[in-house]
Amino acid sequence: MTDTNKSLKEVQDEIIEEFRMYDDWMDRYNYLIELSKDLPLIDEKFKNNEYLINGCQSKVWLNAGFDESKGVIRLSADSDAIITKGIIALLIRVLSNRKPEEIMNADLYFIDEIGLRQNLSPTRSNGLLAMLKQIKLYALAYHSKMTKS
Amino acid sequence: MQKEIKKGNKNIIPAKSHITLKFNIEKVRKDFPILNQMVYNKPLVYLDNGATTQKPLVVIEGINRFHSTLNSSIHRGVHFLSEQATVEYEEARETVQKFLNAEHSHEIIFTSGTTGSINGVAYSFGEKYLNEGDEIILTEMEHHANIVPWQMVCERKKAKLKVLPFDDSGTLMIEKLNQLITEKTRMIAVVYVSNSLGTVNPVQEIIKKAHERAIPVLVDGAQAVQHLPIDVQQLDCDFFAFSGHKVYGPTGIGVLYAKEKWLDELPPFQGGGDMVDVVTFAKTTYNKLPFKFEAGTTNYIGAIGLNEALLYISELGIENIAAHEKELLSYATQKIENSGGITLYGKAKHKTSILSFLINGIHQYDAGMVLDKMGIAVRTGTHCTQPVMQHYHIDGTIRASIGLYNTREDIDLLCEGIERTKQMFL
Numbered sequence: 001m002t003d004t005n006k007s008l009k010e011v012q013d014e015i016i017e018e019f020r021m022y023d024d025w026m027d028r029y030n031y032l033i034e035l036s037k038d039l040p041l042i043d044e045k046f047k048n049n050e051y052l053i054n055g056c057q058s059k060v061w062l063n064a065g066f067d068e069s070k071g072v073i074r075l076s077a078d079s080d081a082i083i084t085k086g087i088i089a090l091l092i093r094v095l096s097n098r099k100p101e102e103i104m105n106a107d108l109y110f111i112d113e114i115g116l117r118q119n120l121s122p123t124r125s126n127g128l129l130a131m132l133k134q135i136k137l138y139a140l141a142y143h144s145k146m147t148k149s
Numbered sequence: 150m151q152k153e154i155k156k157g158n159k160n161i162i163p164a165k166s167h168i169t170l171k172f173n174i175e176k177v178r179k180d181f182p183i184l185n186q187m188v189y190n191k192p193l194v195y196l197d198n199g200a201t202t203q204k205p206l207v208v209i210e211g212i213n214r215f216h217s218t219l220n221s222s223i224h225r226g227v228h229f230l231s232e233q234a235t236v237e238y239e240e241a242r243e244t245v246q247k248f249l250n251a252e253h254s255h256e257i258i259f260t261s262g263t264t265g266s267i268n269g270v271a272y273s274f275g276e277k278y279l280n281e282g283d284e285i286i287l288t289e290m291e292h293h294a295n296i297v298p299w300q301m302v303c304e305r306k307k308a309k310l311k312v313l314p315f316d317d318s319g320t321l322m323i324e325k326l327n328q329l330i331t332e333k334t335r336m337i338a339v340v341y342v343s344n345s346l347g348t349v350n351p352v353q354e355i356i357k358k359a360h361e362r363a364i365p366v367l368v369d370g371a372q373a374v375q376h377l378p379i380d381v382q383q384l385d386c387d388f389f390a391f392s393g394h395k396v397y398g399p400t401g402i403g404v405l406y407a408k409e410k411w412l413d414e415l416p417p418f419q420g421g422g423d424m425v426d427v428v429t430f431a432k433t434t435y436n437k438l439p440f441k442f443e444a445g446t447t448n449y450i451g452a453i454g455l456n457e458a459l460l461y462i463s464e465l466g467i468e469n470i471a472a473h474e475k476e477l478l479s480y481a482t483q484k485i486e487n488s489g490g491i492t493l494y495g496k497a498k499h500k501t502s503i504l505s506f507l508i509n510g511i512h513q514y515d516a517g518m519v520l521d522k523m524g525i526a527v528r529t530g531t532h533c534t535q536p537v538m539q540h541y542h543i544d545g546t547i548r549a550s551i552g553l554y555n556t557r558e559d560i561d562l563l564c565e566g567i568e569r570t571k572q573m574f575l
Contacts, residue, residue, distance in 0.1 A: 025189060025522035030573060057530055057545070058514045080544070081512035082574060126514060 008102060011094050012110035019114040028115070032086025039089040042078040053130045058084045060127035064138035066145075072097045073142060075135065084126050087119055091128075095135060100146065103139035108132075171469045178554050180205040180461075191524030194559045199344050199372060199503055199550030200528050202397045204458070211457035212399065212450060223449045224423055224440070238449045241456035242439070248459045249389065249406055250380040255438040256412065259452050262403035263371040264294040266390035267338070269405060269418035269442070270367055274336060275302030276416055283308040284333045286326075288350070289315050289540060290343040293533045295369045299338060308335070315540070319346035319495035323354060330362055337366045341373035345532040345548065346495030347478075347503030349377070356385050365411070371395055375552070376474055376501045378467045381406050393451055397553075398458035402451025405442070412438050419444040462553070470553045474502045477551050481560040488564055490571060494537075494546055505532075505546040508567060511574045513545045519573060520547075520566045527563070 006014070022028045042051075046063040053060040058081035065074045075096040079085040094110065095103055111117055120129045178184055181203045186193050195203060215237070221230035223238045239254075246254040260266045279285075285299050289312050296310075303310055311329050315321050330337075337359045341352050356366045365387035373379060375396040381389050388411065393402035407415075417424055417435060421444030426434040435441045462470060481504055485491055494505040508516050517529035530545040531538045538545060549563055 026519070026569070026573070029519060029522070033573060057517075058512060059544075081514040083515050083518050 008094065008098070008106055012108070012113075015090060015093070015110050016113045029083060029086075032083050032089075034086075035089040036082045036085035039078070039085055039092070040076065042076045046076070047078060053127045053134055057081070057126040060084065060088065060131045062131050062134055064135060064142075066100075066142045067097075070097075071099055071146065073100055073103060073135075073139060077131065079127065081126070084119075084128060087116060087128055088131070091132065091135075100139040100143035104136060104143060106136075172465045172473070174473070174554070174556055177465065178556075180207070181554055182206060182209070184554060188524045188526075189522050191522075192562075194523075194525040194562045196549040196551065196555065196559060196563060197526045197528050198375075198552035198555075199395075199532070199548060201394045201400070202375060202552050203554070204399065204454075205397055205461050207461050208398060208454045208457045212454045215450060215453045220450075222446055234449060237456070238447075238452050241452040244456045244459050245404055245406075248374075248379070248463065249404075250382055251406055252382060253409055256406055256409055258405040258407065258412070258439050258442040259447050260390075260403045260405050261401055261448065262392040262394070263292075263369060263390045264298075264392075264403075266388075266403055266405035267295055267367065267369065268298040270388050270390075270407070270415075271298035271302045273415040273418045274365075275306055275308075277414070278335055279303075279306040279308045281307040282333060283335045284311050284331060285309070286311045286313060286329050286334055286337045288313045288321055288339050290319070290321070290346060290348065290350075290534065290537050291338070291340050292344055292369065292371065293535070294371075295338050295340055295367075296536070299336075309333075312536075313339075315346075315348070317541075318497055319343065319348045319500075320497040321348070321350050323351060326355065326358055330358070330364065334359075334362065334364050337364055338369065339366065340369040340371075342370075342376060342501055342503075343495065343534070343537070344372045344503065345505050345534040345537045345546065346497065347500040347505065348495060348497040349373075349499040349501055351499075352386065353384055360385065372501075372503070375462070375470075376467075377471055387411055393455040393458065396455075396458055397462060399451050399454035402448045402455050404455075409438065412442065417441050417444065421445040423447075465553065471501070473553060474551050474555075477555055477557065477560060478502055478504070480557055481549070481551070481563070484560060484564050485567070488567060490575075491567070494541055494543075502551040504549045504551075506549075507543065507546055508570060508574075511570060513547045515574060516547050516567075516570045519570045520563070523562070523566045523569065525563055525566045 022031055042061055042063060047061050051061045051063055053062055058079055060079045062077040067074055075092050077088045079088055111120055183203045219230055219234050221234040223235040225231055242254050242257045245257045251257060299310060313326055313329055339352055339355055342349050352368050359366045367388035368386045370389050370391040374391045387408050389406040391404050394400040424436050424441050424444040426436050490509045492507045492509060507513060513529040520527055528548045532548055
């Protein structure tokens with residue numbers, strides 16, 4: 001999974017590099033399908049309405065736990081659509097195991113670079129944009145909890 | 150054979166009739182500039198006509214001409230432009246009248262679209278006629294636009310919605326209508342052609358039954374006018390709504406047809422300029438029909454575009470279009486069913502132009518994403534008919550919807566796309 005030694009920028013550049021190999025859209029989608037298979041499944045207990053981010057097009061379940069010893073957020077998620085799941089795998093690879101502050105301020109430029117921006121547009125309603133917002137909200141919540149304590 | 154097509158008897162048209170049809174499909178396609186383009190380096194296959202249709206050159210140029218030479222606020226000025234603009238706007242109303250075969254042109258109200266038309270009727274009708282405990286009957290296959298406005302008025306008036314169900318083939322269970330109708334039924338609102346199943350409903354039969362009990366009927370014709378000849382006098386419907394953009398016209402313009410007696414009786418649904426006779430702070434009297442229902446500066450540009458669109462399809466002949474689309478739908482249905490691993494939703498005997506399906510084991514969103522990259526435009530999701538999806542216990546479907554310019558090649562490319570999708574995900 002995520003190598004926390006790498007910076008946000010390094011992981012994103014790595015992904016951009018990986019996608020550079022695929023000029024064809026179908027190859028990119030095939031790669032996302034492969035990535036979706038690698039996504040560690042979210043614990044079944046989180047796959048309920050409480051953790052559901054309902055998009056009109058596809059569903060996303062998200063859990064964000066806080067590892068207090070390391071001060072990092074651990075993300076797990078799933079979707080009923082495979083391509084959505086593949087993109088989730090990328091988002092988790094970039095954002096999981098990072099400090100709340102880092103997630104709050106993350107500039108996710110890789111999405112544009114690999115041509116997946118339309119998948120995170122408000123009109124697409126596949127749950128991904130809502131998922132990103134939710135991740136940032138979790139980060140904000142854990143951040144304020146940390147600074148208070 | 151042409152005579153038979155004219156009669157609109159689609160059952161007797163042989164399978165390959167598209168070759169002998171009155172309109173030449175290659176020529177027709179040239180009328181739609183948007184079709185002649187590549188997306189993701191693939192020729193565009195536009196099969197999302199249920200959502201919106203593409204515009205022929207006459208519509209694009211008609212709007213351009215109007216903006217360039219005649220633009221002026223209608224019904225207002227004494228000057229040349231305003232008068233000419235008003236003439237064209239009223240000509241558009243007459244074209245719609247002829248298109249629907251309405252008795253009077255003042256029975257044609259320009260609105261923003263089907264949604265605007267239905268909201269208007271629900272509001273005005275509800276204000277005047279609905280009381281606590283009254284009932285409105287809808288069908289299970291209504292678009293949200295023919296559910297939510299009625300729900301809103303029912304909440305306001307403490308009235309009740311009742312639902313006529315459909316069976317698993319997507320056919321209305323018309324035999325249940327008699328038991329749904331009570332002495333409290335005030336309105337029946339029914340979709341002519343289902344946007345997610347393609348079912349052509351027996352609206353004439355429903356209207357007849359309703360009228361036996363003196364109940365008015367609103368027909369949502371959003372998916373009907375572009376596929377079937379419509380005659381509101383023959384149907385005898387009280388209200389009929391449709392959108393310009395689904396019948397090859399521009400967006401933001403729509404039509405509400407209502408029988409004169411209803412328009413006389415109903416209060417206006419919006420107040421503002423042009424819909425008034427005398428305004429004082431004590432009281433306002435309303436303008437005559439149809440202006441009573443057209444408050445404010447109307448979308449006259451939209452009406453001009455709609456005029457062009459309706460003239461265009463009338464020239465092609467709606468019966469010819471219907472025959473062409475019927476042939477394509479049957480070709481597509483057969484081909485998709487034969488390819489295996491597909492579940493088709495909506496298998497009613499009377500159908501038009503819409504193929505709603507799922508590729509077994511593949512999420513509709515995944516399929517839509519892959520088809521998109523192959524240049525194929527389809528819609529995925531619930532198609533604003535969540536109750537239909539609830540009926541089948543699914544989250545959505547892939548919907549390919551056929552328009553007058555589609556070809557067998559489009560269907561072949563769709564099927565190739567489906568096969569490619571299967572290879573990728575299964």
